């Protein structure tokens with residue numbers, strides 16, 4: 001499949017220069033077909049036997065596909081509903097208490113800030129912030145967790161490497177599917193990601209990587225039937241999965257799993273190396289063209305986000321939407337942000353620049 005073939009799989013491009021995967025990726029037609037197929041089965045046969053067999057088989061494949069994109073073993077990957085869900089499971093499951101400190105950056109998404117705020121209010125944990133690039137220099141004696149973006153959601157900057165002993169929780173909402181990942185090389189304890197952004201799946205899908213050496217230290221705070229290896233054994237603690245599956249959410253459906261997998265299969269068919277390389281190349285092109293046009297581009301790494309200053313980001317994003325160009329503004333910042341994926345092409349960039 002070539003780039004034009006990949007793009008043709010996404011109906012949205014018939015109308016819109018869609019540059020908003022940082023919020024939600026474009027949805028391929030195959031995802032809707034896969035979802036329809038499961039709904040058809042449910043409608044005709046009822047949600048019993050075959051529906052549940054399909055559901056559990058889909059869950060296993062979804063976990064394997066996420067593991068592949070993360071560069072991790074399936075045993076180290078839990079299925080969640082979102083990045084925020086994964087972050088909350090880690091922050092709540094570490095047994096943090098008054099006197100402990102979480103270090104975070106000063107530009108985090110509320111998906112990270114919410115669980116941190118809850119830890120501060122409910123557990124008495126101290127939250128300290130510093131600029132993302134400087135975080136390693138701010139680790140203190142009481143720091144029990146570093147929780148920050150892998151790729152910053154505002155301008156697409158990348159977290160520095162952390163080499164100490166303090167466990168690191170990376171918010172990978174703008175990382176997974178967008179840039180190449182290898183959990184072992186990254187060295188984080190936890191990595192939370194979204195299925196609906198750069199993996200083009202439905203809203204309500206996501207994943208949490210838990211490094212094997214941290215698995216026993218993390219309590220499965222929302223343990224449910226999907227966390228059991230043998231659910232019939234009820235209150236027997238040994239009956240829960242030995243793997244990260246113990247952290248799974250029960251709040252997934254066969255419908256969402258089927259749609260998520262169809263999108264993952266499509267992207268894998270184009271090739272993950274090609275997905276990453278094309279997105280990075282197009283995003284770099286956009287950043288360069290914006291600078292040539294006299295725009296101030298926010299500090300970014302080799303990522304798929306491009307943010308630039310605009311005097312009225314809110315109004316400009318609405319004007320662009322009316323012109324068929326989907327980008328977003330970031331509240332309380334001077335930035336408009338374009339999310340550039342392998343499914344985009346130069347025509348999308350032309351349309352954005354012309355409409356600006």
Ligand SMILES: Cc1ncc(COP(=O)(O)O)c(C=O)c1O
Nearest residue numbers: 082083084109111153171173194
């Ligand atoms: C950096 C970052 N973290 C977290 C989130 C929230 O993601 P989710 O809806 O999957 O929880 C977003 C969504 O925009 C994000 O950009």
